[in-house]
Amino acid sequence: MPITETQEKDPLENSDAPMVRIENVSRRFSIDGGKTSVMALKNVSNQIGRGEVVVIIGPSGSGKSTLLRTLNGLEGIDEGNIVIDGVDICSKTTCMNTLRTEVGMVFQHFNLFENKTCLENIVLPQTVVLKRQRQEAEEVARKLLERVGIPDRENNYPRQLSGGQQQRVAIARALAMKPKMMLFDEATSALDPETVSGVLDLMKQLAREGMTMAVVTHEMGFAREVADRVIFMDQGEVVEEGEPDAFFDSPRSDRAQRFLEQII
Amino acid sequence: MEWFIDKWQVIDSLSPFLMKGLWLTFKVSMVSIILGSILGSVLGIVKTLKWSIPRALVGGYVHLFRGTPYLVQIYIIYFVLPSLDVTWLKFDSYTAAIVSLSLYTASYVTAIVESAIRAVPRGQEEAARSCGMSKAQALYHIILPQAFKLTVPPMASIYVIVIKSTAVLSVIGISELTRQGETAILRMPGDTMFIYLLIAILYFVYCYPMLKFAGWAESKVKANGGNAVL
Numbered sequence: 001m002p003i004t005e006t007q008e009k010d011p012l013e014n015s016d017a018p019m020v021r022i023e024n025v026s027r028r029f030s031i032d033g034g035k036t037s038v039m040a041l042k043n044v045s046n047q048i049g050r051g052e053v054v055v056i057i058g059p060s061g062s063g064k065s066t067l068l069r070t071l072n073g074l075e076g077i078d079e080g081n082i083v084i085d086g087v088d089i090c091s092k093t094t095c096m097n098t099l100r101t102e103v104g105m106v107f108q109h110f111n112l113f114e115n116k117t118c119l120e121n122i123v124l125p126q127t128v129v130l131k132r133q134r135q136e137a138e139e140v141a142r143k144l145l146e147r148v149g150i151p152d153r154e155n156n157y158p159r160q161l162s163g164g165q166q167q168r169v170a171i172a173r174a175l176a177m178k179p180k181m182m183l184f185d186e187a188t189s190a191l192d193p194e195t196v197s198g199v200l201d202l203m204k205q206l207a208r209e210g211m212t213m214a215v216v217t218h219e220m221g222f223a224r225e226v227a228d229r230v231i232f233m234d235q236g237e238v239v240e241e242g243e244p245d246a247f248f249d250s251p252r253s254d255r256a257q258r259f260l261e262q263i264i
Numbered sequence: 265m266e267w268f269i270d271k272w273q274v275i276d277s278l279s280p281f282l283m284k285g286l287w288l289t290f291k292v293s294m295v296s297i298i299l300g301s302i303l304g305s306v307l308g309i310v311k312t313l314k315w316s317i318p319r320a321l322v323g324g325y326v327h328l329f330r331g332t333p334y335l336v337q338i339y340i341i342y343f344v345l346p347s348l349d350v351t352w353l354k355f356d357s358y359t360a361a362i363v364s365l366s367l368y369t370a371s372y373v374t375a376i377v378e379s380a381i382r383a384v385p386r387g388q389e390e391a392a393r394s395c396g397m398s399k400a401q402a403l404y405h406i407i408l409p410q411a412f413k414l415t416v417p418p419m420a421s422i423y424v425i426v427i428k429s430t431a432v433l434s435v436i437g438i439s440e441l442t443r444q445g446e447t448a449i450l451r452m453p454g455d456t457m458f459i460y461l462l463i464a465i466l467y468f469v470y471c472y473p474m475l476k477f478a479g480w481a482e483s484k485v486k487a488n489g490g491n492a493v494l
Contacts, residue, residue: 107391111388112391113388113392116406173395
């Protein structure tokens with residue numbers, strides 16, 4: 001059974017255009033109270049096609065999470081341009097709140113609303129943001145909870161669930177907005193080992209259903225199996241990218257070689 | 265035995281008088297607590313927003329009122345401000361009491377609300393915004409309900425301080441509990457010690473439930489694990 005329902009196609013939409021276009025994006029973080037700064041992203045350009053699954057890997061501090069967070073505007077950018085499904089997200093006239101409903105985000109630490117039950121976590125954004133009727137929102141939420149494999153926990157609070165279960169709810173919450181694409185920011189890094197595979201399976205299923213995905217992860221097995229393309233980042237730059245098998249078997253750059261040696 | 269009869273007579277003759285004072289203490293403190301909490305909550309929220317000028321103004325106000333004794337504040341508001349010859353700054357003693365005590369309360373509430381909002385993990389707001397909620401929607405549905413729970417224990421201890429601070433209002437002629445007691449002492453100078461004891465007991469009876477409540481609320485918040493799960 002599919003997790004997502006197929007979206008109705010807008011006839012005016014140019015389906016050849018990429019879902020995401022990242023053009024010369026730079027992001028500077030000030031540290032030491034503004035005295036010095038580091039470049040978290042240096043002139044990054046890339047594209048993500050419709051239905052494409054892109055896995056971003058790299059050492060910590062390489063800017064991969066920053067890049068992911070710029071795609072739904074959680075992180076601003078200092079230079080460059082990001083266009084998502086034809087919408088320039090840097091333009092002042094773009095409504096970021098609408099954009100964010102179209103770009104689902106899953107966090108490392110789940111970030112479920114602690115003051116709401118699982119069901120409410122999924123219902124609230126639908127009623128508040130999409131203005132759905134409560135009954136409809138609950139139906140959507142129950143269906144999603146069933147599809148992510150925890151139909152019996154709807155009245156539990158997040159703290160009563162295991163990490164893996166919380167992450168499933170978080171994925172369901174993002175899917176309830178019917179996003180055009182999903183961002184996963186180290187979605188399995190904070191999980192107990194035995195719950196990782198369940199969440200990864202869910203992500204694989206989403207990928208099979210044609211969801212456009214950008215995934216920051218340390219799960220190299222997942223990257224190899226699911227990714228259409230692997231992007232390797234280091235020190236705020238895209239160092240190398242390519243098909244997963246080619247990248248993992250014979251990385252071209254020294255930095256990627258060193259990185260892969262260290263983690264395997 | 266004779267001592268008890270003697271003291272009972274003191275209590276008997278003073279109790280309507282002291283009760284009147286306690287009632288006024290109750291009214292002034294409650295009005296100030298309510299007004300101060302509303303003002304402080306709004307200012308506390310303002311302090312967490314990105315508007316730099318209002319934030320600086322609120323910060324200045326908080327420092328000013330928390331960094332000076334309440335006695336000095338009430339002197340300035342009741343005796344100094346009227347000399348500026350601005351009509352709406354000429355308070356009668358009751359208004360001066362409410363205004364000063366509310367501002368005093370609000371300065372503490374502002375700080376409490378601000379730190380409670382900041383104590384809610386950042387991920388909560390990021391998650392809310394990622395679902396497409398506006399800043400205001402995220403505050404209303406997600407952040408404030410969680411922050412509110414954290415404010416309850418410190419709020420209760422501030423309320424106790426505010427109740428006790430009403431004793432200072434005797435200097436501007438508000439006939440609250442302490443003032444009533446002092447008047448009673450003028451009538452019965454032989455029982456000074458005993459009357460002060462009565463006053464202390466009455467304050468305690470008013471404050472103790474609040475302290476108990478603070479302790480209970482604190483244990484409740486702790487039992488729920490606050491909300492920091494990270």
